[in-house]
Amino acid sequence: MIPYGRHEIDNDDVNSVVEVLENKFLTQGDVVPEFEREVSSFCGAHHAIALNSATSALHLACRALEVKRGDIVWTSPISFVASANCAIYCGAKIDFVDINPNTNNIDPTLLKLKLIKAKKNNQLPKVVIPVHLCGLPCEMSTIWELSKEFNFQIIEDASHALGAEYNSTRIGNCKYSSITVFSFHPVKMITTGEGGMALTNSREIYERIKLLRSHGITKESKLMDKEKEGPWYYQQIELGYNYRMTDIQAALGISQLKKLEKFILNRSTLAERYIKNLKSSKFKTPLIPNNAKSSWHLFVVKISLNSFDEKRILFEYLIKNKIQVNLHYIPIYSHPFYKNFGFKKEDFPNSEKYYKEALTLPLFSNLSFLEQDKIITKLEKFSNK
Numbered sequence: 229m230i231p232y233g234r235h236e237i238d239n240d241d242v243n244s245v246v247e248v249l250e251n252k253f254l255t256q257g258d259v260v261p262e263f264e265r266e267v268s269s270f271c272g273a274h275h276a277i278a279l280n281s282a283t284s285a286l287h288l289a290c291r292a293l294e295v296k297r298g299d300i301v302w303t304s305p306i307s308f309v310a311s312a313n314c315a316i317y318c319g320a321k322i323d324f325v326d327i328n329p330n331t332n333n334i335d336p337t338l339l340k341l342k343l344i345k346a347k348k349n350n351q352l353p354k355v356v357i358p359v360h361l362c363g364l365p366c367e368m369s370t371i372w373e374l375s376k377e378f379n380f381q382i383i384e385d386a387s388h389a390l391g392a393e394y395n396s397t398r399i400g401n402c403k404y405s406s407i408t409v410f411s412f413h414p415v416k417m418i419t420t421g422e423g424g425m426a427l428t429n430s431r432e433i434y435e436r437i438k439l440l441r442s443h444g445i446t447k448e449s450k451l452m453d454k455e456k457e458g459p460w461y462y463q464q465i466e467l468g469y470n471y472r473m474t475d476i477q478a479a480l481g482i483s484q485l486k487k488l489e490k491f492i493l494n495r496s497t498l499a500e501r502y503i504k505n506l507k508s509s510k511f512k513t514p515l516i517p518n519n520a521k522s523s524w525h526l527f528v529v530k531i532s533l534n535s536f537d538e539k540r541i542l543f544e545y546l547i548k549n550k551i552q553v554n555l556h557y558i559p560i561y562s563h564p565f566y567k568n569f570g571f572k573k574e575d576f577p578n579s580e581k582y583y584k585e586a587l588t589l590p591l592f593s594n595l596s597f598l599e600q601d602k603i604i605t606k607l608e609k610f611s612n613k
């Protein structure tokens with residue numbers, strides 16, 4: 229079976245992990261801070277906090293921006309559920325902004341219209357979470373301008389977009405956001421097994437996420453409500469979690485980061501091959517705006533079919549041919565958990581259309597041309613049926 233995504237681990241990765249296992253602290257040593265420095269300097273942000281997942285990073289990002297009961301958070305309906313769950317963890321209300329049919333990202337024009345309406349009803353969001361779907365950056369400068377006009381904060385869910393560029397600078401530099409979040413799950417751009425990171429240019433946000441990562445416990449006397457009682461002393465000053473990354477994971481991350489540019493190059497080459505070879509088929513390939521460089525985390529094509537039955541036939545045909553296609557994503561509001569919040573499909577026509585048409589083709593750094601040619605041949609065969 230050709231999977232839709234797969235990690236790539238080599239001997240250097242294995243040796244880096246073994247080095248930690250044999251010689252270093254397994255957690256809370258110096259490898260996690262080193263990984264944080266590497267990622268923040270790669271992206272061009274002042275601070276980075278490594279966490280045990282991007283889900284935890286999104287949760288703490290919301291906590292750091294004081295998202296709480298009574299607040300509203302907006303995100304894209306076409307994302308992984310974690311982009312929305314983080315607001316619910318904090319007791320806030322979640323709402324969605326429909327996507328743009330060309331980029332499949334949150335639509336800045338629809339965002340503006342929704343903000344104007346929300347302002348009238350006194351329902352403005354405290355935070356908006358744009359998601360760089362498939363590794364294609366959102367229209368961040370427009371969203372940034374809107375955040376100034378309507379007074380909200382921005383968390384970029386860049387789980388797909390490590391190494392992507394927008395206006396010739398790297399996603400993660402937080403030029404247009406308070407916080408940017410990455411995932412290191414094995415299907416993502418680089419992996420630590422499980423893992424995530426939050427980046428920010430704000431010292432205050434950095435300190436807060438670091439505190440919440442480890443139970444809300446501090447050893448710094450300046451944060452305590454009284455003098456230290458001795459060298460053993462620490463205080464829990466608020467309710468945090470154990471969301472730490474281990475040094476074993478960070479060692480894998482450092483080693484993987486060295487290969488990110490190679491991974492992206494391989495993925496872009498494969499993406500260009502898909503685009504070229506599917507030109508005359510029924511499958512529509514992605515369009516990349518001039519001011520953006522995708523990290524090509526996912527390769528989503530669209531095909532207009534008459535029904536979900538036809539889509540099921542297409543999926544079954546490819547899976548029978550050992551091609552593990554996928555669908556990223558089912559609109560978040562249509563999951564049973566979200567149904568209770570009263571969302572209406574009619575409010576998100578572009579997302580509904582996307583869900584009917586989208587199909588994720590296999591794309592990962594070590595997908596061979598031979599495997600890719602087989603996928604293209606099968607798609608063409610389906611096209612001509």
Ligand SMILES: *Cc1c(COP(=O)(O)O)cnc(C)c1O
Pocket residue numbers: 280281282283284307308310311359385387388410411412413422423424
């Ligand atoms: C993978 C993913 C997450 C969650 O990442 P984890 O590290 O698995 O918690 C969040 N948002 C998006 C868009 C993702 O693709």
